[in-house]
Amino acid sequence: MPQSALVTAAEISRLAGVTRATVSNWRRRHPDFPAPTGGTEASPAYDLAAVRTWLANRGQLPDSSPADELRTALRAAEADHAARTRLLPLVLAASRLPEEARRTLAELPDHRLPAGAREAARPCAGQLPDIGEPTYRADEVPLLRALLRCVAQAGALPTLDVLAEGTVDDTSTSGAYLTPAPVAELMAGLLAEPGEAYPEQVLDPACGAGGLLAAAATRGARELSGQDLAPAQAAQAAVRLLLLAGDATVRVRVGDSLRDDGYPSVTADAVLCAPPYGQRDWGHDDLAYDSRWVFGLPPKGESELAWLQHCLARLAPGRRAVLLLPPATAERPSGRRIRAEMLRHGALRAVVALPAGVAPPLHVGLHVWLLQRPHPQAATPGHVLFVDTAAPPEPHRAGEPESRRPTVSDWSAVRATALAAWADFDRHPDAFDPIPGTARAVAVIDLLDEAVDLTPARHVRTPVPVRPDELAEAAYGLRRRLRRAVSGLSALSGGGDWPPAGATARTWRTATVADLLRGEALTLLRAPAATRGPQPADRDTATPRTLTARDVLAHRPASGAADDDPAGAEVPIEVGDVVLPELLHHGGGTARVADARDAGLFLGRHLYLLRPDPARLDPWFLAGFLAAEDNLTAASSGTSVIRVDPRRLRVPLLPLAEQQRYGRAFRQLNAVRVAADLANRLAGETARTLAAGLTGGALLPPDSPVEGTR
Structure with a gap:
């Protein structure tokens, strides 16, 4: 009889369909909750059969x-x-x-x-x-x-x-990562040519679980060939492809494609690949005289350049490959000679920079390289397309604040931008109309400098001439918005006086958040601590789904995408919830009271959510006192990174009517703060736009100075 499995608190929350905070409450409040039988003190594990019995007896075990x-x-x-x-x-x-x-x-x-x-x-x-x-x-x-x-x-x-x-092995140390489905679809989409059939034979020499080949299969590829070093990953890829495209020819092999190529004689119609990054043992010494290195032997620390040349070697002349690579491949000094040779031979057609967070490693904005194997009878391309989907929109063109940068939640826009720019460039490579701040075609001769830096931001953010009348109109729009924002701030900061409390400051009895939790006047929740796998872009939605710590600190709308949590324990936000950052920034803090715009979003990491009982606590009153500087300082610990312990924060014990009076005051202060932030952002953007117009020769100084500047 097999021994019963052990489960963690996260798995119990998934099993019961509740949050991990609820499981934690069960452990504290119910003496009959099963005792840990394994794990560690920090992460205990419980007998699965005992947990299921306990949940069933309480009616908490869903089907x-x-x-x-x-x-x-x-x-x-x-x-x-x-x-x-x-x-x-x-x-x-x-x-x-x-x-x-x-x-x-x-x-x-x-x-x-x-x-x-x-x-x-x-x-x-x-x-x-x-x-x-x-x-x-x-x-x-x-x-x-x-x-x-x-x-x-x-x-x-x-x-x-x-x-x-x-x-799925722990790939974080080997430099191999799973490619999120939306990124795979984008890469597969870059291989499509208008009016042409999709490439029939597609190869992925580092196929992992087969995500890139699956994306190609959905677009019409009929011969799918893959290879991966991990046998389990290769077997999964084969099953996935046979399930998705059973009528296609599927071949998946196990092995290292650089050292032991499983397809040495294949000339594919297309190659899709997200190779492992930063591998120093890729075979530099053993493969020094390999025929694949037509642009030069890659340095030992440049395994990505080895994969680039391997993919080109497996293409038929004139055919294309799309690779997902780290940004360092575009600018490392050790690889500039090979990059220069690829440019001279016309092998590189485009580099697309993706925003950070759409694919692991999440803190890095990866690049998509589009290659083409040179055809001996075709003219050498004279331009390379650079697309930066993470670039801010051109303020001179749109007149919008520079802070409006694409985020993970804008994936549909990122995808559309990349595909449209490439399709336009592919039709007219020598007459591509640049998109200011986003896309630009650069002559190969201009790229062959000492650095041979192929980073898209270096090229697309080069100033583009603008028409003076368009810039003047955009500047006028910014100034008009700034005046409205300043008027709104002035109105909010007016009103009646704030009278003194008396000869001495008012004092009151207080309770800690821990006391309020025990009295069930509050519920304290946190977001999941870890995700199952690095697939942040899988939940592709038109609007953000997660409120982040930066959103709370900047008093801005939610900007994060939803995480894929292993326990299904996302914390949905409700109207009236008080959200507090975990880290203390610059000695001060802030708290956010969720409104209708936040309702239904998920709580991001490094945030606490306090859900008050509306019959006992006013949310704005609670938020105002929780965010008090003295309160936060007394409940914080650490030196360089200062963390807030929310249970130590103190709240005055006042009648609900008195709480609501203070709550209205705190709500007014929050409105003033938000209006001031908006006015500050617009002032900075207006000044930048006008200064750029003056220095670029598009605008003239005003005839008369503004009052106060003499």
Whole structure:
């Protein structure tokens, strides 16, 4: 009998469909909650069977989905990477069985099910790389039944995703990362040519779980070839592609494409690749005389340039490749000689800079390189397209504040910008109309300087001449908005006097937030601490879904995308919630009272959410006293990074009517602060625009100076 699995608090929250804060409350308030049986003091683990029994007795155990049951069975069976990989042929086989045959297989007696599953999976195992003869043990019967039920009820692809949760290696140290689906779709879209059929034969020499090839398959690629160093990833890629494009030719091999190329004689119609980054052991010494290095032997620290040349070597002449690369590839001094040779031969056609956060590593804005293998009978291209989707909009053109930069939530706009710019350039490479601050075609001769820097921002943010009348109109619009903002600030800062409290300052009894939590006048919530995988762009929406710490500090609307949390424990914001940053910035703090615009958004990281009982606490009163400088200082700790302990913050004990009186005052102060921030931003943008017009010769000084400047 297999031993019951252990689950963390995050997994319990997912199992029960509640937040992790609720699980924490259960642990504190209910003596009969199961005691930890493993894990560590900081992250205890609990017996799954005991937790399920406790939840069921309290009516807190919702009906589990087939995917949840499969996860539970995998934990109970202690399925490691190898065990999960052994199940892949059965997923493929079950998806191909008729419904009646699949039901018959799932209902086999326990002593016959392992053999039945093995016979069903055997024909599919030969289609997967390095799988071998499938074997299933008698003690895996519950796991096999859970998998078959998941395929029947949820589908084969969701079942594959559950198995993949435990087989993705820790790739953060190897420089290999999963490519989010929207980024993969963008890369695949760059291979499409208007009026032409989509490339039929597509290769990915570092395919991972097959996301890029899957994106190509959805656009019409019929021959899909991949290779990956990790056997589990390669097997997942094969299953995914066979499920998505069963009528296509699918070939996936295991191995290092640089050292042991699985397709040495292939000349593909297209290549898609997101190679591992920063690998110093890519084979520099062993491959010094390899024929693929037509632009030069890549330096030991430039593995990305080796992958670039490998991808070009696998293309037919005139065909194209799209790669996802770190920004350092465009400007590192050690790679300038190879970059120069690629430019001279016309191999580089475009570089697109993506905003930080759309693909891991999340703190870096990655680049998409579009290459073309030179054709011996074609003219060498004379221009390279640079697109910076993270650049601020051109203020002289739109008259908008410079702070309006694209974010992860603007992914649809990022995608549209990149595809439109490339399509326009591809049609007229020598007559591309630049998009100020976003896209520009640069002559190859202008790129061949000492640095050979191919960073898009270096080229697209070069000042573009503007018409004086357009700039004057934009400046007038900014000045008009500034005057309105200043008038609004003046009106808000007026009103009646704020009288003194008396001869001495008023004092009152206070309670800590911890006391209010115990008295259930407040609920304290936090966002999940970690995500399952680096796929921030998977939830592609037209509007932001997460309120970030920067949004709270800057008094601005939400700007973050939703995270994919392992426990499904996102914290939705409600009207009246008080949001407080975890870190103390410049000795001061702020608190935000959620309104209708924030309702339904998710709470971002490094934020606390305090949900008051409206019958006992006024939210604006609470926010005002929580954000008091003395209060925050007394509840903070640390030196360079100062963290606030919200439970130590103190709140006066006042009747609700008196709280509401203070709350109205704090609400007015918040309105003044927001109006002042807007006026400050508009003043800075107006001054920058007018100064640029004067120094660029597009504007003239006014005939008479403004009062106060003499």
